[in-house]
Amino acid sequence: MPSGQYNRNNGRKKRKRQVPRAVVAIYVVMIIIVLAICAVVFAITLKKTQPDSSGSSVPVISRPESSSPSSLQSISSTSSTESSSSTSSTESSSSDSSWSSVSSPQTDVSGSSSPEVVVPTYDPSFFEDDLFIGDSIFTGLYLYEFLDMENVAASIGYTPYKAMTSAFNKTYDGSAVDYAKMRDPKHIYIMLGSNTMAAGTDFDVIVEQYQTLLSRLREACPESEIVVISIPPVTKTSTSAAASGITNENIDYVNSKLKQISGIQYYDLNSQLKDENGYFRDDLAEADGLHFKGSTYKILLAGLQELEE
Amino acid sequence: MNKKIILACAVLAAAAILTGCSKTENSGNSANSGGSSSSATSAVSQSPSEKTTKLLTEVEFPEMVEVSADKLEVYFGISADKVDDFSVYICGSGAMPDEFGIFLAKDASAAAEIEQLLKDRIDYQTETYRDYTPQEAYKLEDSFVSVSGNTVIYAICADNTKAGEILE
Numbered sequence: 001m002p003s004g005q006y007n008r009n010n011g012r013k014k015r016k017r018q019v020p021r022a023v024v025a026i027y028v029v030m031i032i033i034v035l036a037i038c039a040v041v042f043a044i045t046l047k048k049t050q051p052d053s054s055g056s057s058v059p060v061i062s063r064p065e066s067s068s069p070s071s072l073q074s075i076s077s078t079s080s081t082e083s084s085s086s087t088s089s090t091e092s093s094s095s096d097s098s099w100s101s102v103s104s105p106q107t108d109v110s111g112s113s114s115p116e117v118v119v120p121t122y123d124p125s126f127f128e129d130d131l132f133i134g135d136s137i138f139t140g141l142y143l144y145e146f147l148d149m150e151n152v153a154a155s156i157g158y159t160p161y162k163a164m165t166s167a168f169n170k171t172y173d174g175s176a177v178d179y180a181k182m183r184d185p186k187h188i189y190i191m192l193g194s195n196t197m198a199a200g201t202d203f204d205v206i207v208e209q210y211q212t213l214l215s216r217l218r219e220a221c222p223e224s225e226i227v228v229i230s231i232p233p234v235t236k237t238s239t240s241a242a243a244s245g246i247t248n249e250n251i252d253y254v255n256s257k258l259k260q261i262s263g264i265q266y267y268d269l270n271s272q273l274k275d276e277n278g279y280f281r282d283d284l285a286e287a288d289g290l291h292f293k294g295s296t297y298k299i300l301l302a303g304l305q306e307l308e309e
Numbered sequence: 310m311n312k313k314i315i316l317a318c319a320v321l322a323a324a325a326i327l328t329g330c331s332k333t334e335n336s337g338n339s340a341n342s343g344g345s346s347s348s349a350t351s352a353v354s355q356s357p358s359e360k361t362t363k364l365l366t367e368v369e370f371p372e373m374v375e376v377s378a379d380k381l382e383v384y385f386g387i388s389a390d391k392v393d394d395f396s397v398y399i400c401g402s403g404a405m406p407d408e409f410g411i412f413l414a415k416d417a418s419a420a421a422e423i424e425q426l427l428k429d430r431i432d433y434q435t436e437t438y439r440d441y442t443p444q445e446a447y448k449l450e451d452s453f454v455s456v457s458g459n460t461v462i463y464a465i466c467a468d469n470t471k472a473g474e475i476l477e
Binding site: 144 | 377
């Protein structure tokens with residue numbers, strides 16, 4: 001029997017065969033690598049499945065959950081990083097139309113700041129017997145579901161002239177004046193003129209058309225109180241306005257003429273929408289610098305309610 | 310002794326590999342509603358709402374509003390009882406033609422009807438915005454309506470190609 005061997009049964013010692021240390025080291029290294037790969041894969045997968053809470057740039061307005069007369073559901077929005085900064089609304093459960101002044105935000109069109117905009121509240125049921133006549137801006141009143149569609153006679157491209165002659169949507173064949181006559185509303189709120197200005201119509205002609213529209217409405221709805229809302233301003237960088245030749249100076253001129261029309265009430269919405277330089281505030285304007293963001297409609301409705309109360 | 314160590318390490322490695330792979334599958338499934346165990350099919354199992362939410366984060370949009378069921382017929386002429394599920398967003402201000410959506414129709418007939426209604430809507434919007442905001446016309450030029458089985462998707466936005474990839 002070879003030396004070094006040992007058999008327990010025979011009292012001989014058996015030499016153990018040793019694995020080279022290098023092989024053991026290789027095994028250990030391989031195991032560590034495998035464990036590291038698994039850890040990385042797990043971490044990546046875990047990161048992908050986590051919700052994005054880094055401040056979504058999704059510009060979304062959630063719908064009001066109800067049109068309860070006693071409260072206005074909070075509408076939260078986050079804005080695109082390229083457009084106005086994010087806004088938040090404060091909600092009051094009171095049906096009182098009182099509201100605090102809208103704070104002047106630290107506007108930053110680059111989106112690097114997120115100013116708070118205190119948005120007033122209104123009672124949706126206050127307007128259930130009213131009619132809003134307007135252009136594409138007013139379509140937002142029902143698209144955002146601030147008002148029922150039946151309370152809005154508005155259409156893209158609508159003008160004072162079209163309000164007398166043309167249908168405003170596919171569900172009703174008549175004009176806004178025809179619809180007002182059918183509805184016989186308590187109040188008629190009108191905001192028109194932007195499209196007419198964009199078409200290059202003479203400003204005095206715009207006022208004449210407006211006066212004609214108002215005459216038709218008085219005739220159709222003698223009991224209705226008519227409120228003319230100022231043609232809204234445009235932002236400093238509005239490409240739509242620039243392309244159309246609309247300026248705030250021109251808007252102010254037309255508004256000053258509308259204000260002088262007798263037999264109507266004039267509501268100066270622009271005082272709520274302008275910044276210190278006389279431009280439409282970027283945080284209240286849509287990306288084209290002319291249309292409204294969701295929160296702007298609330299400013300409008302709260303102001304109208306306060307006007308009437 | 311060395312063999313025992315090596316064997317123990319091998320078992321540990323196998324356990325780690327299996328755990329990592331298992332976690333990968335489970336994590337992928339948790340992001341989806343009732344998805345299969347395969348991450349490759351997780352996109353298919355996403356709900357309409359999940360897909361539209363994803364699209365909102367991947368393409369630039371103006372302020373958008375989600376269309377409620379009671380407005381489906383008013384805006385699109387689509388009866389809510391024709392769909393099992395849907396998610397649709399439109400531009401809230403009326404300023405731009407952006408909108409998109411996904412409909413899970415109840416059957417092929419409903420899907421065909423929805424497809425035609427959406428095509429009619431796109432035609433109407435094209436006519437409306439062509440003169441109103443010519444700078445937005447490009448969104449309508451390559452807009453689409455697509456049907457796959459009982460699923461109908463459509464989009465009018467700044468990147469309709471990407472919208473199609475996400476909604477499909």
